[in-house]
Amino acid sequence: xxxxxxxxxxxxxxxxxxxxxxxxxxxxxxxxxxxxxxxxxxxxxxxxxxxxxxxxxxxxxxxxxxxxxxxxxxxxxxxxxxxxxxxxxxxxxxxxxxxxxxxxxxxxxxxxxxxxxxxxxxxxxxxxxxxxxxxxxxxxxxxxxxxxxxxxxxxxxxxxxxxxx
Amino acid sequence: xxxxxxxxxxxxxxxxxxxxxxxxxxxxxxxxxxxxxxxxxxxxxxxxxxxxxxxxxxxxxxxxxxxxxxxxxxxxxxxxxxxxxxxxxxxxxxxxxxxxxxxxxxxxxxxxxxxxxxxxxxxxxxxxxxxxxxxxxxxxxxxxxxxxxxxxxxxxxxxxxxxxxxxxxxxxxxxxxxxxxxxxxxxxxxxxxxxxxxxxxxxxxxxxxxxxxxxxxxxxxxxxxxxxxxxxxxxxxxxxxxxxxxxxxxxxxxxxxxxxxxxxxxxxxxxxxxxxxxxxxxxxxxxxxxxxxxxxxxxxxxxxxxxxxxxxxxxxxxxxxxxxxxxxxxxxxxxxxxxxxxxxxxxxxxxxxxxxxxxxxxxxxxxxxxxxxxxxxxxxxxxxxxxxxxxxxxxxxxxxxxxxxxxxx
Numbered sequence: 001x002x003x004x005x006x007x008x009x010x011x012x013x014x015x016x017x018x019x020x021x022x023x024x025x026x027x028x029x030x031x032x033x034x035x036x037x038x039x040x041x042x043x044x045x046x047x048x049x050x051x052x053x054x055x056x057x058x059x060x061x062x063x064x065x066x067x068x069x070x071x072x073x074x075x076x077x078x079x080x081x082x083x084x085x086x087x088x089x090x091x092x093x094x095x096x097x098x099x100x101x102x103x104x105x106x107x108x109x110x111x112x113x114x115x116x117x118x119x120x121x122x123x124x125x126x127x128x129x130x131x132x133x134x135x136x137x138x139x140x141x142x143x144x145x146x147x148x149x150x151x152x153x154x155x156x157x158x159x160x161x162x163x164x165x
Numbered sequence: 166x167x168x169x170x171x172x173x174x175x176x177x178x179x180x181x182x183x184x185x186x187x188x189x190x191x192x193x194x195x196x197x198x199x200x201x202x203x204x205x206x207x208x209x210x211x212x213x214x215x216x217x218x219x220x221x222x223x224x225x226x227x228x229x230x231x232x233x234x235x236x237x238x239x240x241x242x243x244x245x246x247x248x249x250x251x252x253x254x255x256x257x258x259x260x261x262x263x264x265x266x267x268x269x270x271x272x273x274x275x276x277x278x279x280x281x282x283x284x285x286x287x288x289x290x291x292x293x294x295x296x297x298x299x300x301x302x303x304x305x306x307x308x309x310x311x312x313x314x315x316x317x318x319x320x321x322x323x324x325x326x327x328x329x330x331x332x333x334x335x336x337x338x339x340x341x342x343x344x345x346x347x348x349x350x351x352x353x354x355x356x357x358x359x360x361x362x363x364x365x366x367x368x369x370x371x372x373x374x375x376x377x378x379x380x381x382x383x384x385x386x387x388x389x390x391x392x393x394x395x396x397x398x399x400x401x402x403x404x405x406x407x408x409x410x411x412x413x414x415x416x417x418x419x420x421x422x423x424x425x426x427x428x429x430x431x432x433x434x435x436x437x438x439x440x441x442x443x444x445x446x447x448x449x450x451x452x453x454x455x456x457x458x459x460x461x462x463x464x465x466x467x468x469x470x471x472x473x474x475x476x477x478x479x480x481x482x483x484x485x486x487x488x489x490x491x492x493x494x495x496x497x498x499x500x501x502x503x504x505x506x507x508x509x510x511x512x513x514x515x516x517x518x519x520x521x522x523x524x525x526x527x528x529x530x531x532x533x534x535x536x537x538x539x540x541x542x543x544x545x546x547x548x549x550x551x552x553x554x555x556x557x558x559x560x561x562x563x564x565x566x567x568x569x570x571x572x573x574x
Contacts, residue, residue, distance in 0.1 A: 003188075004521045008514070008572055016573075017509075039513045039529050040543030062543045064511035065573070125517060 007118040008065065011073075016065035021058045021075035028056075034135030035147045036127050041067045045135050054078050054086055057136075064128050066119060071132035073113055083140055085109070090133045096120065097129045171472040176464065177553050179204040190523030193558045198343050198371060198502055198549030199527050200393045203457070207396060210456035214449050222448055223422055223439075237448050240455030241438070247458045248388060248405050249379040255411065257404040257438040258451050262370040263293040265389035265404035266337070268441060269366050270297040272414035273387075274335065280306035282334040285363075287312040287320050288539055289342045289349070292532045294368045298337055307334075314539065318345035318494040325354060329361045336365040340372035340388075344533040344547070345494025346477075346502030348372070355385050364410065370394055374551075375473055375500050377466040386410050392450060397457035401450035404441070411437040418443040469552040473501040476550045480559045487566060493540050501550035504531075507566060510573045512546040518572060519546075519565045526562075 028046035035042055041063035048056045057079055059071045074093075078086040092108045095101025099120040103110055119129045131146075138146040177183050182202050185192040194202060214236070220229035222237050238253075245253040259265040274297075278284065284298050288311055295309075302309050310333075312325040336358045341348050355365045366387035369378060373390035380388050387410065392401035406414075416423055416434055420443035425433040434440045461469065480503050484490055489508040507515055516528035527547045530537045537543060548562055 004518055004572070007517070013573060040537070041513075042543070062511075064513040066514070067511075122517060125513070128513060 003118070003121075007122070009115050011112070011115050012065060012069040015069035015072040019059075019068055019072040021072065021079070022060060023058045024060055025056055025058045028058075030139040030142070032135050032139035032143055032146065034061075034131045034138070036063075036067070036131050037147060039064065039128065041128055041131055043067065043071055043132050043135050045071075045132070045139050047136070047139050049083060049140070052084075053082050054080065059132065059135075063131070064125075066116075066125055066128040067131055070116060070129045073115075074132045074136060077111070077113060078136065086136065087140065089113070090137050093133050094130055097126050171468060171552075173472070173553065173555055177555075179206065179460075180553055181205060181208070183553060187523040187525070188521050193522075193524040193554075193561050195548040195550060195554065195558065195562060196525045196527045197374075197551035197554075198394070198531075198547065200399070201374060201396050201551050202553070203396055203398070204460050206460050207398070207453050207456045211398065211449060211453050214452050218452075219449065221445055233448055233452075236452045236455075237446070240451045243455040243458045244403050244405075247373075247378070247462065248403075249381055250405050251381060252408060254437050255405055255408050257406065257411070257441045258446050259389075259402045259404050260400055260447070261391040261393070261402035262368060262389045263402075265387075265402050266294055266366065266368065267297050268404055268417040269337075269387050269389075269406070269414075270301050271417045272441065273364070273410065274298070274301045275304070276413075276415050278305055278307050278334050281332055282307045283310050283328075283330070283332045284308070285310045285312060285325070285328050285333060285336045285338075285358075287325075287338055287349070288314045289318065289320065289345065289347060289536060290337075290339050290533065291343055291368065291370070292534070293370075294337050294339055294366075295535070298335075308332075311535075312338075314347075317496050318342065318347045318536075319496045320347075320349055320354075322350065322354070326357055329358070329363070333358075333361060333363050336363055337368070338365060339368040339370075341369075341375070341500045341502075342494065342533075342536070343371045343502065344531040344536045344545070345496065345504055346499040346549075347494060347496040348498040348500055350498075351385070352383050355383055359384065371500060371502070374461070375466075376470045380405050392454040392457065395454070395457055396460060397454040398450045400447045401454045403454075406437075408437060411441070414441075416440050416443070420444045422446075464552065472552050473550055476554055476556065476559065477501040477503065479556050480548065480550070480562070483559065483563045484566070487563070487570070489570060490566060493542070493545050503548045503550075504545040505548075505566075506542060506545055507569060507573075510569055512544045514573070515546045515566070515569050518569045519562070522561065522565050522568070524562055524565050 025046035028048050030047040033044050043061040057075045096103040097119045134146045220233045222234040241256045242253045244256045310328045358365045364386035367385045369390040374395040388405040393399040423443040491506045493504040512528035529544045
């Protein structure tokens with residue numbers, strides 16, 4: 001079980017049980033929905049951006065522990081950060097779970113988010129961990145919906161190209 | 166296995182893949198409803214075909230072409246006997262169940278279903294028996310009517326019968342549910358539809374591998390199933406259709422092999438079944454499906470059904486003893502499919518943790534999102550058994566479920 005314990009660390013299980021910033025903001029000027037149609041993960045993000053800074057952020061939805069914990073920890077990590085810093089975290093998190101960023105060796109701002117590093121060894125679960133981050137990216141770029149079943153990579157093209165009808 | 170003479174260890178020896186280690190543990194393959202494994206006899210048939218028998222069929226006069234044609238047509242006859250169809254020309258090879266259903270939608274549906282007509286499907290259907298009919302309904306302005314089910318996952322037969330009216334033109338119905346395991350009372354449902362002169366297609370993808378099928382007894386107009394769920398390869402499936410239905414249908418695809426003569430002005434279509442088999446068919450896969458049918462028949466479908474029932478009962482009994490686990494699909498008549506939910510744990514986490522113990526189950530919506538919506542769950546975990554599974558493997562599944570619960574406690 002060591003591999004599984006590495007993935008399902010107490011901090012992930014805790015965020016799954018008691019997700020932080022769970023709910024929906026009444027006063028939000030950004031929002032987006034993310035779907036993972038293959039497993040039914042569904043995340044709805046509401047964000048309030050003030051002076052280019054994420055003032056408040058909340059999420060709600062259904063998902064596996066990896067997805068929920070990722071969303072919960074993401075909201076904690078980006079709250080109070082500038083949009084630019086948040087986007088950096090999106091890129092770094094994505095790099096870590098897809099294996100293009102060595103979170104231990106290369107410089108990054110991921111901090112506690114490094115508990116998700118084990119996901120990179122489970123290709124079928126990468127989408128679960130990354131969904132909240134793609135959704136955040138969509139919200140910050142004034143998109144309303146993302147899907148992990150889009151023509152692949154939401155970052156590969158202009159975000160507008162990835163609208164999921 | 167005291168209760169039966171079923172020698173599962175001897176059967177397991179026929180399946181090389183069952184020796185595999187996953188995550189450093191012996192593979193426990195419980196995803197048979199998605200795809201079954203292949204016995205050595207079928208693998209040998211494929212090897213022999215590719216090394217000694219391959220050529221294109223129905224064309225040349227040379228040795229290999231004649232041999233391949235003979236083997237291909239022999240496979241058709243094996244399918245005919247497997248389904249107890251009246252004639253071999255009632256057997257059409259397709260890529261799978263999905264293509265078989267699409268063939269009927271195009272060949273029959275587009276010709277005979279018109280604006281305002283009604284098509285009956287059920288709340289249990291796999292997407293492959295929903296979407297084609299929805300596409301047809303959209304194209305024609307026809308209406309899809311859905312047979313509801315109860316909380317056990319059984320179709321409400323009274324409601325089914327109440328759906329019929331003068332506009333009802335077709336019934337497309339699953340024989341056995343892939344998501345819940347429900348065995349539908351298709352014989353009586355076909356009989357009722359026929360009273361209203363409505364033809365019926367049965368999706369047998371989950372039924373054909375697990376019980377003897379007799380299309381003449383069922384009296385269905387169409388029956389579809391897939392090779393890869395029946396110990397055969399992917400890329401091959403079967404559509405059975407009553408000859409009189411197939412004869413009045415339009416071809417599905419145009420191309421070689423489905424014609425008698427072609428000029429630029431006019432094409433004369435070939436006779437059934439060739440009218441529906443445009444292009445070079447999956448020859449190897451069809452022959453391998455024939456070998457898979459030989460293999461299953463040698464064990465006996467009745468023996469398989471009885472043994473799998475024993476596995477299902479054993480698994481159901483043991484899973485029910487675990488607090489916090491709910492079974493979805495509790496129909497009185499069920500195939501060896503066990504959909505379940507562990508309280509507080511998403512099915513995908515269940516799947517990942519079980520995989521770490523070498524146990525392969527399916528997690529997700531099982532291509533039956535309306536079923537998930539009916540039970541108000543985003544997904545389920547599903548263990549589906551085959552005749553090569555054992556009670557020891559089910560014990561491992563039960564232990565695995567307990568491990569999941571401990572981790573998430």
